[in-house]
Amino acid sequence: MGAEHAHGLAADFADALRQQAVQSAAAAPAVRGSDWRTGTVTAVNADGTVSVGDAIRARRLESYATPAIGDRVVISQSGTGNWLALGRIAA
Structure with missing residues (x-):
């Protein structure tokens, strides 16, 4: 060669x-890096988080005080993979 x-x-x-x-x-x-998207709340958890879809568990902001299953929400992911539920979006 x-x-x-x-x-x-x-x-x-x-x-x-x-x-x-x-x-x-x-x-x-x-x-x-970070990412954001929309999703539907599938569970409201007692620890201040909501489940969005099957795989995402997001910490709620204090301003998202009354989450409910079926809410359409904006979620944001940090560069380390942690999720935040920013709150409901208009229908």
Whole structure:
């Protein structure tokens, strides 16, 4: 194997590794930063949180004082993956 061929293989490997890192980072909240979305409250928990959908448990803001199942809410995720329920949105 010639030096040029080996260099080309190393460059291809480096490109593939960079692409894999970008794809992995895109799926990780800690890497991609914060995010917000809307969702429907599926449970109101006694510890000051609400469940949104099947997988999200979000801490309620003090201003979201009377949550109810079925509320359409804005939720926000920090870069570390923690969720906040900001409150109800208009129907």
